Amino acid sequence: MSLYTRRQLVVLLILLALAGLGLAVGHWRRARPEAVDYLEGLDRAPGSSLTAPRSGDGAPTPTSSEPEPPRSRRRKEPRQSERLPSGPSDAPSEPIDLNRATTVELSRLPGIGPALARRIVDTRDADGPFARVDELGRVRGISARKVERLRAFVTVAR
């Protein structure tokens, strides 16, 4: 009498081999996260690595549907508020991107209060992003003169 039949042995062996492989890969993965990142990034286009997008030049890849912009925005905010007190004026020292700025960021701009900032964001959400700075003029309450005054402080990332 043998302990197992041949067929049972084969099935158990396959299961054992798979479990061993899984455990080994799992250990290796958790021990070396940088190697995992490297392997995961091998077939990706250079600009679209898995690490979060740089907030500065920032258009996200078209269909990366993880909520990246909010994350990077959150990261950007404290940096700017740190810099604010030392800055010469009340406005942010580098131009802010109209298509990614939050109401908080927008309301720091000269001549823009919370209400107008809200309206800019609403217009952007309802009608799509701004293609150029001049399109700020389509927001109710922003005159052509105000656009000219804001021009130095805002950009539209392409």
Added chain:
Amino acid sequence: MTLTRTPLAPVAVAFGTGLVISFLAVPAVFMAAWLLAVAACLACLAVGRIVPAAIALLLDVVAAGGLRGEDAPLAPDHVRHLGLPRALRVEGRLAAEPRRWAPDRARLLLDTERAANTSVSGLVQVTTYGVLPPLTEGQRVAAPLRLHPASGFRNPGTYDYAAHLAREGIYVVATTRAESVEPLDDPGPPWSVRVKRESVAAIQAALPPTSAALLAGLLLGDRTELPRDVDDAFRRAGVYHVLAVSGFNVGILAASVWALCRLLRLPHHASVVIAIVVVIGFALVVGPEPSVLRAVVMAVLVLLAALLDREASVTNSLALAALAILAVRPSDLFDPGFQLSFAATFGIVAAPLPRGVIVGALCVSAAAQLAVLPITLTHFNQLSTIGVVANLGVVPLAGIATIVGLVAVGLSFVSATIAAVAFDVVWPVLLALRGVVALAARVPGAVIHLPAPGWLAVTGYVAGLASLLVWRRSPGRLRTPSLILGTALLVLAVAVAAWPLVRPADGLLRLTILDVGQGDAIVVEMPDGRAMLVDTGSGGPMRLDAGERVVAPFLWNRGILELAGIAVTHDDSDHAGGATAIRGLFSIGEEWTATSPPAPHRFGRAVIASLPPAAASGARRNDGALVLRIDMGLASFLLASDIGAAREHELLAAGVRLEATVLKVAHHGSRSSTGAELVRAVGPRLAAISVGARNPYGHPDAGVIGRLVAAGAQVLRTDRDGALIFETDGTTLTVTRWAERRVDRYCLDPEAIC
């Protein structure tokens, strides 16, 4: 003949034919044909003539298909009848899970019930802006919607989005803010949605993001999280089919379940029944795409045959699957997914397969590729060269990943710890799969873009392949004639399909202002056969890329595979946005911008030249744009890009020749452009405005249109007229407004009689 063994195949073909020809006549005609054919069939049977009776029967099926293919009139309370566009508060039930395609954009499919307190019906596709509250299929919601009729860009040879929506039964689209969508009840998601969500969540928890997205695509056909570049690599490698749920997944699932049951020593019949139940449950979870339905119908038929100890005819079950899907959703016949799924399956079933693992696998792969070739060319202008080989590596890897992945997802409902081990087994397989696909996609010439073949070429191709099949399969006297016929038909098909590429230049200047929504994209086909592009339409992360989706297919279908020049007049995203895609897809001779304008170029009898650049260096961006004019004989075109009043005055002061037959009106008809003096100086007979419907800028301005009309110009607009095609030989000018296919002819020589 062996029709008696696959009785459903001719019926399915006849029904499909009926659906195709249903646009030819009104329902009454098909009704009459149907009655006539029934009578003929009965009469033939009565006198005992079987073959004519069978023919009459098939004609009867054609008539039934024609009748089924007719669009049913919309219900009297359909939202389409509300006098759109208008803004209304609408209540309804979500007919599908919300689809998020960007962090702050989502699509809802709303089955409407009430609008402004009157009861309505019909589907509305709602695009929401902002962060959507958690919603689920079957939930009732209310929202203030801006409703308008579904529309797409109307261009020759490009994707017809409105027709696609109509096939889905959607005639109305809407926009709203995400926060204003208000749930009216909370039934909780149906079990199928819960299973899918939890499966996807388990996969995402266990694997790095890109690999998780790939596994979700392999197992559930859920590609929403798959990064764009990985998705593109699968397309380029010609192995995209593994990312759609198809017979591959369903077959593996059914076989695994059956094998598992047998391993547990369940009786044969019980195992088959369990497999049937699991396969149907799987279909409910992944959703009703045509490829899923086909695979499930076929799998269930094969399993039923096993239950009844009969041998299933694969061709017959394929035909039954087609009939069942088309009877319920006739418009699926025109859906690329349906066509690809059935063609590939039929190709594999029908092709003669030699023995030997490698050769056999190559032949299966080649048969599928040959069968889908006319479909990928027609819909995507793509010919995959690497696909036959790439599939040899990809299919086994995808198979292993699917089997182990299914086990892992199943285990995740029991214990996340055990499932993690299984997911770790899948991960190296997924990496290998991605590696093979990335390599295959990088092979130069992996994908060749070609014009879509016409129906004549496709018919010739299909008939040619069928003849060759007869040659391979049937013995005796049919062999030689069918070989000759098949070869001749294939040669004819290739010749017809290649004609747009090799036809000689016709000596006409053809300028097409494409309908790209808000933006400019103008294709100029020169009399000597070369072509150039002025502006590329909008692009960028948040919009549809007009360069890739509109301009490129238009060029391919015109037989234009390379551009002599591309002019990007200025850097605004509605003009330059599509340029990246165009540069990647076409070989380009010269690139012109405002800072490096073209020297006067001669293309046959046509001359292209740029107008003097803006004087002031600090000029506003629009005013710095490149302005081009093209002359041929008496016809001339002035392409004014986005310039405003200041640059117009400069041009007028510079004293250059502005007079033109056709004026591409500056800046989409903005009120700050196209002053009265410029209109007088140009004196256009036709003025073309490239502008998006319902754009937020108020373009085109009524004052601009008034000035143009007052100067005697006829105003054409891409938002109303679709693409505008101007064709001239130097003395006459033909204008086609694509939306209505309306053609007008203008005589340019006042002395001559055209």
